[in-house]
Amino acid sequence: MMASFGDSARGHPRSRGRAWSGWGSPLLERSRELGGGPDRATLEIIGVICAVAGFFVLGIVLGPVAMVCGWxxxxxxxxxxxxxxxxxxxxxxxxxxxxxxxxLASATGSGYGMF
Structure with a gap:
């Protein structure tokens, strides 16, 4: 009789032993307890940095990012x-x-158009 590789894992493809699956991972269970996602303090800092940087460059992009992080x-x-x-x-x-x-609205006023 020949033994094959992986017979034990075929019945349970998402077994707890696999590192990539996340099933039964203590970090995953801990993040669920804490509400998941990034830490609130980290989001606060990222939001403030994006808001301040938005005054100087790319306010149309960094402003909404700051609002989402703050929210x-x-x-x-x-x-x-x-x-x-x-x-x-x-x-x-x-x-x-x-x-x-x-x-942006003032830049598209009269005199700045293509025609």
Missing amino acids: LAMGRSWSGARPVQAVVALVLGAIDTLLAIIW
């Missing part, structure tokens, strides 16, 4: 305790986006 850092709700940096990221991101839209 996710606040826990996707307006109720409860709100971290100051998350609110700063959200507000500055909104100002970035608004200023970028105003700048």
